[in-house]
Amino acid sequence: MLNLVGLVGNNAPQSYNRQLLLDMQQRFQNQAHIDLAEIDQLPLFNEAGLKNTPGCVYALAEQLAAADGIIIATPEYDHAVPAALKSAFEWLSTAAHPFTTKPIMIVGASLGVQGTARAQDNLRQILNSPGVNGFVMPGYEFLLNNAPSQFDDQGRLTNDKTVAFLTECFDHYVKFVQDNVADLKLVREG
Template identity: 65%
Template sequence: MAKVQLVGIVGNNAPFSYNRMLLSFMQQHFNDQITLDICEIDDIPLFNESHLAAVPDAVATLSLKIKAADGVIIATPEYDHAIPACLKSTIEWLSVYEHALSTKPVMIVGASLGVQGTARAQDNLRQILNSPGVNGFVMPGFEFLLNCAKDKFDEEGTLTDFSTVKFLRDCVDHFLVFVRENEKAFASENR
């Protein structure tokens, strides 16, 4: 079976990010099933609808990658019970420029320093991805929330807890089924 082509979006613009580490781990650990293109959003400016005539190159590039992919994984931290402003701004750009996330299967993951993980940020992101103009197909259930991230990775960026890695594999396996079912549904709809 061919590998599933995915885009992984690092949901913050910090030079150091546990969410970047999480996506890098997924890229390496699940490379038998997926090809994961990790994309940064640090060069995407704040959304400003008065600048729609000149969409930034970084937005156009990310949009093209998302449209070409089979699905998207967004790794978000949690800032003040929500997603970071830079991630919200990126989604706003994508919602008005070519609607790249529309009907695209999306998996949400998140790493946080706190004990609650990214539960509220993931709920916030689900609402945003469900909004008109975005219309992402977010995988239901199988939410991967990595709490106390500082203690979960070793020096090489490897997740060290066996049960955490096992659950992450379960989540990825379910997402791959979700992606394939989405492809089948749209293939039969377009016959």
């Protein structure tokens, strides 16, 4: 069974992206073990802080590095990823490099009708940056729009077409990880 980490892409106490990852954790428990990782304890990145990188940065880096793959759930603010997520990548691309050649799936939930299309494009650029070097699954972008109306009282997705597409995306991601994880491990180990 795959060991994956779902990275909650914001620092809000209530998050539809966390809810989406929790739904995936439960829904796909027979295909993968998904642990959630939070960024809410990370301070804003500050280059001077690299001299004394906080332990929480290294703890998050270790959790991500130990996974077979990473699912990043991002909201969209002003056509981009949240500042907290961008800051997390800045810490993780300088103090440690847990995304290097790591199979990554991007998902996102938003309040609006366009989902997180622009934030996901922004995130793909970040993941392609020197020091990050993520290995992002092509295609199969999961964009959950109108998030407040998409979950029931137990936090489960309710729309059958949405669930079917999420399942299709996740199945492709599992295959993407399985097809690439051994080769990517060799690349990481050099």
